[in-house]
Amino acid sequence: MNIDRFIIPESKTLVWTLTSHGYQFMTHNLFVALNKLKVPWKLCAICADDASYQYMRREGFGAIKAPSQLPDFGIHIVPFGSGNFQRLNLLKLRLLDELSKDDRIENCIYLDGDIAVYKDFVPDLLERLKLNPLLFQCDERQRDIVCGCDSCAWACTGFIAWRKGADKGAFLMDNKEIWLQKPEDQVWVNYKLKKDSIPYMSLPRDLYPNGTFVNLIGPQQEKVAFILHYNYRVGKQKEGDMKRFGDWNLVV
Numbered sequence: 001m002n003i004d005r006f007i008i009p010e011s012k013t014l015v016w017t018l019t020s021h022g023y024q025f026m027t028h029n030l031f032v033a034l035n036k037l038k039v040p041w042k043l044c045a046i047c048a049d050d051a052s053y054q055y056m057r058r059e060g061f062g063a064i065k066a067p068s069q070l071p072d073f074g075i076h077i078v079p080f081g082s083g084n085f086q087r088l089n090l091l092k093l094r095l096l097d098e099l100s101k102d103d104r105i106e107n108c109i110y111l112d113g114d115i116a117v118y119k120d121f122v123p124d125l126l127e128r129l130k131l132n133p134l135l136f137q138c139d140e141r142q143r144d145i146v147c148g149c150d151s152c153a154w155a156c157t158g159f160i161a162w163r164k165g166a167d168k169g170a171f172l173m174d175n176k177e178i179w180l181q182k183p184e185d186q187v188w189v190n191y192k193l194k195k196d197s198i199p200y201m202s203l204p205r206d207l208y209p210n211g212t213f214v215n216l217i218g219p220q221q222e223k224v225a226f227i228l229h230y231n232y233r234v235g236k237q238k239e240g241d242m243k244r245f246g247d248w249n250l251v252v
Helices: 021-037 050-059 083-100 122-131 176-181 185-195 211-216 219-224 236-244
Strands: 013-019 044-047 063-065 107-111 115-117 134-138 155-163 227-229
Touching: 013 021, 013 083, 013 122, 021 050, 021 115, 021 236, 044 050, 050 063, 083 107, 083 155, 083 185, 107 122, 122 134, 122 155, 155 185, 155 227, 176 185, 211 227
Parallel strands: 013 044, 013 107, 044 063
Antiparallel strands: 107 155, 115 227, 134 155
16 A cells, blocks of 8 residues: 555654545544644545545545445445445454554554544554553443553454554454454454453543543543544434534534
């Protein structure tokens, strides 16, 4: 993949997201947030279909085509658990695995498009990766569970950082029978982490909160948190809540 212009040369770090026709406005919103922060790096949007690639190029955002593009599933976000959702999940796993093996990259950071960014998280993650080379957002639903540990029961594949080699094949889908039992990328990665005893660390929940904290994030928390992940929402509910809580940057 033509990723060279996106790699931060000093640390050989790539920050990327996966987008599609149905997700392009989420990705656009993410780009605007990063532009407002004036981060000193370029987000790479890997496009699952030609429609999203053309959209990103028209808007002037950094985008490349996925090596194996999918058909256009339409302008709406594909329903969670649907066949097309599974196809996007498989593409995401293939990209994670491919980039984990790319010799041009020493550090890799992936984030979903439904994430609000409040501060540049790259310096913080690079420091954390020196001690713990595989990091996941914690995806626990209970708010009172303190995380930032090596025993998180549910690693979130919506926000991942790793150093080359630390994933130890966690992203490689190599058992179709197991995959078909519940074909979701997050379920698969957690299965591989446990099956192969791959060491990893979850990120602190106050700095990298997930969707259970959406209605608790305000001006004071934003000064602490780097991101807020709007997961646990489907379809237009994501955009609706981002608008409600001030994290939607588009007029569309």
